[in-house]
Amino acid sequence: xSPLAQAVAHYREHGWARIPxxxxxxxxxxxxxxxxxxxxxxxxxxxxxFQPDTPTGNYADLAFGQGWAGPDVPYRKIEKLEKDPExxxxxxxxxxxxxxxxxxxxxxSLYRAVLFSKAPTTGSDLPWHQDAGRFWGLSRDPELQxxxxxxxxPPESGCLEVFPGSHKLGLATPLGGVVPTARVLEAxxxxxxxxxxxxxxxxxxxxNHLWHRSGRNRTGNIRRAFTVCxxxxxxxxxxxxxxxxxxxxxxx
Ligand SMILES: O=C(O)CCC(=O)C(=O)O
Numbered sequence: 001x002s003p004l005a006q007a008v009a010h011y012r013e014h015g016w017a018r019i020p021x022x023x024x025x026x027x028x029x030x031x032x033x034x035x036x037x038x039x040x041x042x043x044x045x046x047x048x049x050f051q052p053d054t055p056t057g058n059y060a061d062l063a064f065g066q067g068w069a070g071p072d073v074p075y076r077k078i079e080k081l082e083k084d085p086e087x088x089x090x091x092x093x094x095x096x097x098x099x100x101x102x103x104x105x106x107x108x109s110l111y112r113a114v115l116f117s118k119a120p121t122t123g124s125d126l127p128w129h130q131d132a133g134r135f136w137g138l139s140r141d142p143e144l145q146x147x148x149x150x151x152x153x154p155p156e157s158g159c160l161e162v163f164p165g166s167h168k169l170g171l172a173t174p175l176g177g178v179v180p181t182a183r184v185l186e187a188x189x190x191x192x193x194x195x196x197x198x199x200x201x202x203x204x205x206x207x208n209h210l211w212h213r214s215g216r217n218r219t220g221n222i223r224r225a226f227t228v229c230x231x232x233x234x235x236x237x238x239x240x241x242x243x244x245x246x247x248x249x250x251x252x
Contacts, residue, residue, distance in 0.1 A: 007205060008102040015167035015210035016160075016196060022095055022203040023148050032150050034086040035115055035224055038078060040071040049079035053117075057124045057216045074119035081113040081226070082248055088113075091228045092250050096146055099203070100230050100251060103144045107233035109247035111142055115150075116214075117224045118158045123217030128163070128184050131229065132208040133176015139236040141171075142229050145206040149198040150224040157223040158215040159197040160204060163189045167207035179211055187211075198225075 001009065003019070010017035023031075037043040050068045053076035054061040062076070081087040090096065091113055100108055117123070132141035153159040166187070172179040184190070189211055196204060206212060208229070217223050230250065237244035 004099060004102055008099075011103070011205040011207060014164040015207040016162045016164065016212075017205045018196065018198065019099070019203040019205070020199070021201045022099075023090065023201040025201065027090055028150055028200055030086050031090060031148075031226060032224070034084060035078075035117070035150065038081075038084065038115075039075055039117075041068060043084070044068075045080070045083040047080050048083065049077075050075050051077040053119060053122065054124050055122060057122065059125050059127050062124070074122060075115075075117055076124060078115040078117070079112060081115060082110055087226065090148065090226070091146075096228070097251050099146065099205075100144065103205075104230060104232050107249065108251040109231045109233050109235065110250050111136075111138075111229040111231050111235075111247060113226070113228050115224060115226050117222065118214075118217035120217060120220045120222055123158055123223060125158075125216055126214045128179040128189055128211045128213045130171060130176050130179065130209050130211060131206075133171050134174055135176045137237055137239045138231070139238055141176075142208045142231050142235065145208060145227055145229045147204040147206055147225050147227040149200050149202045149204075150226060151222055152200050153198040153223050153225065154219070155195045155197050156217075157219045157221065158217045159195055159223075160206075161193045161195050161213050161215070162206075163187070163192045163211040164194060166192075166211040167209040170209060172211070
């Protein structure tokens with residue numbers, strides 16, 4: 001089996017897989033520079049979404065709907081990065097095309113392209129969650145997220161943590177998103193958790209139903225990752241309150 005096929009087999013069985021050093025240093029440097037330019041407002045696009053991090057480190061204290069709040073604010077999440085040519089070049093490039101083709105047969109669209117960032121010593125907790133369900137408003141749940149480490153993500157930086165195999169349990173709630181505490185206790189998720197540290201350039205595949213979380217950043221270095229959710233082209237947006245989203249085509 002090729003290393004790619006091995007990684008995909010691991011992802012199917014355990015819900016996650018690591019592909020070491022897939023992103024070259026040159027790519028990382030371009031993406032880090034662009035992430036800085038976007039966070040500080042030197043590069044911007046209409047429709048970018050920013051979520052400032054909370055100084056308390058508690059997920060429950062996050063504010064929603066604030067948008068860009070200045071160049072010195074640490075942002076936990078920046079969305080719609082498909083608008084940027086540097087991020088687009090990586091998410092639609094040859095390495096990820098070959099990887100995605102192992103999982104999704106046929107034409108592929110984009111659900112989201114997001115930077116998750118944990119500022120030095122302050123980046124906050126992200127509780128157990130699943131990235132699917134009614135909350136995502138799709139005709140079928142997506143299955144593939146590709147997470148690229150832009151910086152080293154050792155355990156103490158709040159690396160990804162997963163509950164291996166939990167993608168086979170389906171959705172914890174029909175809504176999806178954060179897993180309620182009662183379900184976490186019932187499934188003994190904390191006891192099953194494993195850490196998935198990464199070096200800059202590593203790519204981690206995540207099944208959307210996999211329970212995953214990440215802790216605070218206790219290092220003096222920023223910890224950023226670019227995560228992309230891909231969809232089979234025939235997936236439809238079911239939302240009714242606003243016009244349904246049309247997903248950007250990525251691979252034919
Ligand atoms: O990088 C993180 O801390 C969270 C990533 C995540 O939840 C995701 O990619 O779905």
